[in-house]
Amino acid sequence: xxxxxxxxxxxxxxxxxxxxxxxxxxxxxxxxxxxxxxxxxxxxxxxxxxxxxxxxxxxxxxxxxxxxxxxxxxxxxxxxxxxxxxxxxxxxxxxxxxxxxxxxxxxxxxxxxx
Amino acid sequence: xxxxxxxxxxxxxxxxxxxxxxxxxxxxxxxxxxxxxxxxxxxxxxxxxxxxxxxxxxxxxxxxxxxxxxxxxxxxxxxxxxxxxxxxxxxxxxxxxxxxxxxxxxxxxxxxxx
Numbered sequence: 723x724x725x726x727x728x729x730x731x732x733x734x735x736x737x738x739x740x741x742x743x744x745x746x747x748x749x750x751x752x753x754x755x756x757x758x759x760x761x762x763x764x765x766x767x768x769x770x771x772x773x774x775x776x777x778x779x780x781x782x783x784x785x786x787x788x789x790x791x792x793x794x795x796x797x798x799x800x801x802x803x804x805x806x807x808x809x810x811x812x813x814x815x816x817x818x819x820x821x822x823x824x825x826x827x828x829x830x831x832x833x834x835x836x
Numbered sequence: 837x838x839x840x841x842x843x844x845x846x847x848x849x850x851x852x853x854x855x856x857x858x859x860x861x862x863x864x865x866x867x868x869x870x871x872x873x874x875x876x877x878x879x880x881x882x883x884x885x886x887x888x889x890x891x892x893x894x895x896x897x898x899x900x901x902x903x904x905x906x907x908x909x910x911x912x913x914x915x916x917x918x919x920x921x922x923x924x925x926x927x928x929x930x931x932x933x934x935x936x937x938x939x940x941x942x943x944x945x946x947x948x949x950x
Contacts, residue, residue, distance in 0.1 A: 731876075756938060765840075766879070766927070766941040812878050821892050822931075823869060824939065826878030 724749040726813050728827035735803055736835050743798040743830045745787075745813030755796040756814045756824070757787055766812070772796060783807070805836045840942035842928050848948045849918055856914045857945045861930030868911050869939065870903055871927040872896065879927055885911060886933065918949045 725748040735741060747753060757769040770781025777789040787798045796813060813827040841860040849855050861868050866887050871879035882901070883893045887908040897903075900918075905911040915922055925946050929939035 726878075728878075758941075765943040766929075768938040771938055814878070821884055822867075822934075823881045823884060823892070824871075824879070826880070828876065829878050 724815055724817055724825050726815050726825055726827040728811075728813055728830050730830045731828065732831050732833070734833045734835065737805055738802050739834075741798070741800040741803045741807070741832070743811055743813075743832070745796045745798065745827060746794050747796065747813075747815045748794065749815065749818070752818060754816050754818075755787075755789060756816070757781065757785070757796075757798050758812045758814060758826075759809050760812065760829075761809045769798070769811075803832075803834050805834050808832060808834045840928055840930050840940050842926075842942035842945050844945055845943065846946045846948075848950060851920060851949055852917055854914065854916045855918055855947065856912050857926055857928075857947075859911045859913070859928030859930075859942060861910070861928070862940055863909070864932070865930035865940070866908065866933055867931045868905055869929045869931070870911070870913055871929065873925040873927055873944070874923075882913075882926075915947075918947075920949045923947055923949045 727746045729744045755772040758766045759769050760766050770779050772779045772789045780786045785800050811830045814824040816822045843858045869884040870882040873879040882897050883903050885905040900916045903913045925944045927944045928942045931939045
């Protein structure tokens, strides 16, 4: 069965620091990958997605992620974080059956200090 | 508002009571998913509908849980004889059939069973 691992459960950064959140997935076949963000009190929002093609994916709010097939990784990055990036971040992979349901990682809670 | 709406936002109930949650998806989305999220975890799949047909149910969905989508539009999730372990955030998401472009999530219903 597919699974997703996020190893950083809590990350604390100062503003302007660089961010990299780890995500590893288990499935070895064709894979789609998503990063979602959940700001305090808000719903899950799509940050970016990878389907195929360029392994470096750019998303909203200056986020990007790199798909590295050999490492089964899809790490999220941002060169300079802002206080408003404080949120919980989830990596997710859809099952490649007809349901296309999402399998989520356990999330990383990011706190950016001003 | 053209997003996914969930009602109520919060529900506190006594153990043993029945509760029902409602989800109104984006109107042109024919797929509707229910997820459950507990503290410190990513959302976990419960069930999904394509139009009015319930196509898959997770083993997490015990026989006390039932979901419907009677006219292929809004959906309800009912929990009978609630238990403290049912306390969680219940998320609804909708998508087009291909779901390749990701889901749109609602803000969730937070259930507390006391």
